[in-house]
Amino acid sequence: MLGEIIAIGNELTSGRIANTTSGFAARHLFTAGYEIHAMHTIGDSPSLIGEVLKAAINRVDFVVVTGGLGATDDDLTTEAVACALDRPTIPNLELLSQIRNHLDAISASPVSPLEKLAWLPQGAEALTLQARMSGYQLIHANKPIFFLPGVPYQMESLLLEQVLPRLAHWNHGRHLVTFQRIFKTFGMEEAAINRLIVNLNLDHSINIGYYPVFPEVHVSLTLRSPMATKAAALFEAACRSVEVTLGDVIYGQDQDSLAGVTGRLLKAANLRLATAESCTGGMIGHLLTQVAGSSHYYLGGVIAYANSMKMSSLGVEETLLAAYGAVSREVAEAMATGIRHRSKADIAISVTGVAGPDGGTIAKPVGTVFIGMTTENETAVHPFYFSGNRQQIQEITAKTALDLIRRYLLQQGRT
Amino acid sequence: MLGEIIAIGNELTSGRIANTTSGFAARHLFTAGYEIHAMHTIGDSPSLIGEVLKAAINRVDFVVVTGGLGATDDDLTTEAVACALDRPTIPNLELLSQIRNHLDAISASPVSPLEKLAWLPQGAEALTLQARMSGYQLIHANKPIFFLPGVPYQMESLLLEQVLPRLAHWNHGRHLVTFQRIFKTFGMEEAAINRLIVNLNLDHSINIGYYPVFPEVHVSLTLRSPMATKAAALFEAACRSVEVTLGDVIYGQDQDSLAGVTGRLLKAANLRLATAESCTGGMIGHLLTQVAGSSHYYLGGVIAYANSMKMSSLGVEETLLAAYGAVSREVAEAMATGIRHRSKADIAISVTGVAGPDGGTIAKPVGTVFIGMTTENETAVHPFYFSGNRQQIQEITAKTALDLIRRYLLQQGRT
Secondary structure (H helix, E strand, C coil): CEEEEEEECHHHHCCCCCCCHHHHHHHHHHHCCCEEEEEEEECCCHHHHHHHHHHHHHHCCEEEEECCCCCCCCCCHHHHHHHHCCCCEEECHHHHHHHHHHHHHHCCCCCCHHHHHHEEECCCEECCCCCCCCCEEEEECCEEEEEECCCHHHHHHHHHHHHHHHHHHHCCCCCCEEEEEEEEECCCCHHHHHHHHHCCCCCCCCEEEEEEECCEEEEEEEEEECCHHHHHHHHHHHHHHHHHHHHHHEEEECCCCHHHHHHHHHHHCCCCEEEEECCCCCHHHHHHHCCCCHHHCEEEEEECCCHHHHHHHHCCCHHHHHHHCCCCHHHHHHHHHHHHHHHCCCEEEEEEECCCCCCCCCCCCCCEEEEEEECCCCEEEEEEECCCCHHHHHHHHHHHHHHHHHHHHHHHHHC | CEEEEEEECHHHHCCCCCCCHHHHHHHHHHHCCCEEEEEEEECCCHHHHHHHHHHHHHHCCEEEEECCCCCCCCCCHHHHHHHHCCCCEEECHHHHHHHHHHHHHHCCCCCCHHHHHHEEECCCEECCCCCCCCCEEEEECCEEEEEECCCHHHHHHHHHHHHHHHHHHHCCCCCCEEEEEEEEECCCCHHHHHHHHHCCCCCCCCEEEEEEECCEEEEEEEEEECCHHHHHHHHHHHHHHHHHHHHHHEEEECCCCHHHHHHHHHHHCCCCEEEEECCCCCHHHHHHHCCCCHHHCEEEEEECCCHHHHHHHHCCCHHHHHHHCCCCHHHHHHHHHHHHHHHCCCEEEEEEECCCCCCCCCCCCCCEEEEEEECCCCEEEEEEECCCCHHHHHHHHHHHHHHHHHHHHHHHHHC
8 A cells, every 4th residue: 555644844844853753654654564655845835735635645545644733823734634625624522622621720711722723624533632632534535644743752652553553444455564674784884785785696576775874884675575474484584694694793673773782782791881981971871871771781980071080080090191191092991990990890981082173183183082991801992083073973982882892792792 | 946855765765764864955955045845755766756856847946856876776866867857877987087096095896886976867967076975966957956965964065065056156146035043942832932922923924933842842933035134124123022022941043052052151151060960871961062162161970870870979878879769859969969079060960860661659750850950059959750751751851951050050140
């Protein structure tokens, strides 16, 4: 079943807000077996909204529209739909009473702009009765159109809880089975990965995509087929070939993150990690603690941004800083051993570098980074020379630190 | 002058990669005075690429196409263009020689897939001769079409350095003057802001947009006019009304970030900050150090994720943790005074809370957060009860901490 997605809002066509809802809808619709023909982003113009919606209904089997459903004055979607599809808006009484109950609970104002949310195009069915959220379904020309709010977390929950089940019902029996796996890699360039995979001569029915997601490269294998069993075997064989060929360059699959995978390895090895960050300013800790349950293996650490913090909180000697500079192999080592000693962690990682745009010298240009790692038995410092802007250097430094831990733990697991 | 943007790639229509390039292009084209009629995202299908491109050229004055120009096998844009616009590809010899020089420097392989980048549709002009980057301009039906790589940092530099100057030349003398200002707010709900601004009765030529960007709300004022001087006065008057009405709820404008604004205030007051983070795990430090020059006012801090770190690195007493729990007013206070004492900072902030999804109790459910702030003269702890998922609670906690510092410094500046 083919669909199109339409996102509405001047904030999107002026580029001020990144459109994350269309991608979210596309991802979940795709994995549920639907094909997305095209996605459109258009401004708050009622005539253009109507035009694009009518054209999409003619082309495909269903349409998902996001944005422009709110209570503020720039929310024009319902008005545009009413006009384009000739369905005047009428109040949904159940919705209206919910909104009034909600308002009674928080304020005394008799008429609120929120009541606008209860006026829907004739024939529309509300997807939710929650007073702060809008969303409805309209069957037009015997095809379902779903209207969802543009606010990502609202849109996302309605898509998962309302749109996907309704579409599955509608679509009954017309599925293609979709197999897709994303291999997430770190530490090899896209062109090199492409060369290795081309040499595998995988079955031509398997679609392969290469996506640099700085500083990672993601590789997708996709197979769509009406024959589930045969396709499953073919797909699994292709995935195994890719895994064998890329080896440890693959850190994970699908929803995995480098921090999550590194955390799982730490937990499996029953090791506790501490961090000492200078140029990344807390980003390694932030990546680690985005993962629920990270308290099982991450103790915390020190953000030693100023030299005074390197001395007072990590015990780095002033003479070392004076002799070698804060960005040096020696200071990286002292930071790593300092945090391990003070936190009593099993393994500690340290980073010190020049993230820029200022602070570079001829000897240590912007992008110079030292990453130290220490355990009970060994201590090593790795120098790196990254390129990019400040944010990119911080991100590649933080992820390289996580990847060093990951590769160390994989190595340990094998010996 | 009207334009459309077309982004190409199965990774986008399957929702696996967020399309950031279209938004970047839209933002910069919009501020340069062009209107974006629509943005389309389509898969790696040569026939659909051709169809959408031809339709766009008929509707508008220029088109920007991103993606599908690389050397891997799923890059089909040039092929599709050659076919749709009847312009067979021919090798660009200058580009070809650059690519060969580059390859000679890094490898000995005689023929590389990278050479594909040198084959352009007849009549196309290369935008860059850098060997690892593709991009070209094609004038078709007397309208410029710009083809840019889909990799964000490559696309972004070509758009700024090549597309905007070429369009300005093309467009000479047909500009509308665009005034736009984004007010970034923290701490007031979208509907409340909308109500306050509606009451101002601003001139109807001024377009107002409201955008919740969790956990902030951004408000845009836009005015487009051929009459620069008159419009400028009207626009500035409207902006002043909004500023007066929203007051300190506005933390900044346009490219400002909460961390950047808080940093500027710290620098102006000549105060140095330190942080002690538990549930945010380094995010406050990360936000602060994303800003270039943050070493002028941010010393660093401790990520005290485990209780052992709260004791060893911040001096929190074990009896305090036992009596009140890690998530408590008392521990937040001890963390703040501990980091200020140890770092010798002028001002210190601490956060401790339950980010979830686990760890909540009836007395302290997920979302319970204590934020402590201390200076030489005073210490205060603020309790919060946030809702949302783990990432949202971490983000609203980190930004609330920054906002508390900002409001404190504004207050100090006035007395």
